[in-house]
Amino acid sequence: MRTPLADKVVEIKPSGIRKFFDIVSEMPDAISLGVGEPDFDTPWHIRNEGIRALEAGKTFYTSNSGLKELKIEVCNYIERKQGVRYNPANEVLVTVGGSEAIDMGLRAMINPGDEVLIPQPSYVSYEPCAVLAGATPVVINLKAENEFRLTAAELREAITDKTKVLILPFPNNPTGAIMEKKDLEEIAEVIIEKDIFVMSDEIYSELTYKDEHVSIIAIPGMRERTIMINGFSKAYAMTGWRLGYACGPADIIAQMTKIHQFAIMCAPTTSQYAAVEALKNGDDDVKEMKESYNQRRRFLMHSFKKMGLECFEPFGAFYVFPCIKEFGMTSDEFATKFLETEKVAAVPGTAFGDSGEGFLRISYAYSMDTLRTAMERLERFVTKLRNGEI
Amino acid sequence: MEEQLLKIIEKNSRIDLKELSVILGVEEIDVVNKLAELEAKGTICGYHTLINWENTDLESISALIEVRVTPQSGQGFDNIAERIYKYPEVHAVYLISGGYDLLVSIEGKSLKEVAAFVSEKLSAIDSVLSTATHFVLKKYKDHGTVLSKRNSDKREVITP
Structure with a gap:
């Protein structure tokens, strides 16, 4: 019998994070610092709106691009945050999480052989989604000395005649890096000059600990060449509701909506009603969760400093990305040994691209008690390594 | 800060x-x-421990008592409240808007002890017109903390 499988799919490597979680699930007393989802429950008033929608019998499909009320709230929110106005009628698509928007966006923009620029370390889905869309992924290796920001020079160097789309993953998973206004202005110049498009994944936009997040759409000339992706998972602790959205020029959104309508129909109705409540009345919840993340972030940075572990100060998302190069091990070796000896799981930086070598992703979407214990164990571990006891 | x-x-x-x-x-x-x-x-009034007494072998019972009083001229409710809160078994006294005046929270060893407090001490105060005692059957949440269940990490393993 011939193979029933598509080569393109078979050739995609499984996610590197998986391996670690499989080991952790076999160790009952292990502490995981690996999870990339908020540890908060969805705020009650938001859940209640979902319940109310069910009680009221709102159990039908919504229109393909999403509930009108939600699209209006999304546009109001973006205008409030970025001062940029989108038309809820044709410039917004409500998706099944930000993940779907990444997939739809690439599929809507890519012709076979187009190059997609992917700065790494970054979220693991961009590369496979680009490949499935028929693109050639081109990795830009971000550098620790730039605090893992994308520089104009790095961008310029990566662009060829075939470059079509730049993925802009900030605030960044796994490094916690952010791009500030001046950084964005510098790369915008190159983007406009070279006439390429941007897919800006801003799912962590509410979680910044310096100034408020600035989107590239706020830089003049960028709104018309950017698909901006965001969602409810990280800001409102709504991962399980599976809800995100994409905003962009009407012609791109129209094509994305076409794929979305044939593949998905529409995003979950209950979630959309809950999301309206989140955007209308969720600011205080976001503020409170953000303050809590920030306290944990300070605690981790202080712990690293105390144990002499090098780490640039990340101002976004809920990850820190300490450097473990001094121990002469690969990230994978370090993470494996750390898990074996101290029973703490952190994800090797290489799970997010080759340029993550020498780093470890530590999530602080965990209680202070968990983080405190984990840092005690990490300190003990690095001390043993430095003393040559392991 | x-x-x-x-x-x-x-x-x-x-x-x-x-x-x-x-x-x-x-x-x-x-x-x-x-x-x-x-x-x-006086913003920080003390450093207390939240104890779920139901989790111990010790006998304890708590009650919320609605109290109607006649306010005294020139003193309002303050004087009566003080007479009530001075009893060590009284945990909290609040002046309440609505159908009654003071809400008194009390902890006792037994139903009998609470009953004795209400009949002998509380009702004996001159200005107290009437009381309605509500015994607490179960505490679900206290001081912002859920007592009935332990928090556990509900997140499942997922990649990416």
């Missing part, structure tokens, strides 16, 4: 001072000074 500091120690008054200063992003000495200031001002 004040709001965050209060929120944190309201949840965990035993938190290490060093850690408190780290997570607030300020110097330890500033935390120490701020705490002293808030204690002196």
Whole structure:
């Protein structure tokens, strides 16, 4: 019998994070610092709106691009945050999480052989989604000395005649890096000059600990060449509701909506009603969760400093990305040994691209008690390594 | 800093001072000074422990008592409230808007003990017109903490 499988799919490597979680699930007393989802429950008033929608019998499909009320709230929110106005009628698509928007966006923009620029370390889905869309992924290796920001020079160097789309993953998973206004202005110049498009994944936009997040759409000339992706998972602790959205020029959104309508129909109705409540009345919840993340972030940075572990100060998302190069091990070796000896799981930086070598992703979407214990164990571990006891 | 500091120690008054200063992003000495200031001002009134007595072998019962009183001229409710809150078994006394005047929270060893307090001590106060005692059957949440269940991490393994 011939193979029933598509080569393109078979050739995609499984996610590197998986391996670690499989080991952790076999160790009952292990502490995981690996999870990339908020540890908060969805705020009650938001859940209640979902319940109310069910009680009221709102159990039908919504229109393909999403509930009108939600699209209006999304546009109001973006205008409030970025001062940029989108038309809820044709410039917004409500998706099944930000993940779907990444997939739809690439599929809507890519012709076979187009190059997609992917700065790494970054979220693991961009590369496979680009490949499935028929693109050639081109990795830009971000550098620790730039605090893992994308520089104009790095961008310029990566662009060829075939470059079509730049993925802009900030605030960044796994490094916690952010791009500030001046950084964005510098790369915008190159983007406009070279006439390429941007897919800006801003799912962590509410979680910044310096100034408020600035989107590239706020830089003049960028709104018309950017698909901006965001969602409810990280800001409102709504991962399980599976809800995100994409905003962009009407012609791109129209094509994305076409794929979305044939593949998905529409995003979950209950979630959309809950999301309206989140955007209308969720600011205080976001503020409170953000303050809590920030306290944990300070605690981790202080712990690293105390144990002499090098780490640039990340101002976004809920990850820190300490450097473990001094121990002469690969990230994978370090993470494996750390898990074996101290029973703490952190994800090797290489799970997010080759340029993550020498780093470890530590999530602080965990209680202070968990983080405190984990840092005690990490300190003990690095001390043993430095003393040559392991 | 004040709001965050209060929120944190309201949840965990035993938190290490060093850690408190780290997570607030300020110097330890500033935390120490701020705490002293808030204690002196009476904003911080004490450092208590939240105990779920139902989890112990000790017998205990708590009740909420609605109290109707005649306010005294010139004193309002303050004088009566004080006469009530001076009893050590009284945990809390609130002046309430609505159908009655004072809400008294009391902890006793037994139903009998609470009943004795109401009939012999509370009702005996001249200005007290009437009382309605509600015994607490189960505490689900107290001081912002859910008592009935332990928090566990509900997140499942997922990649990416």
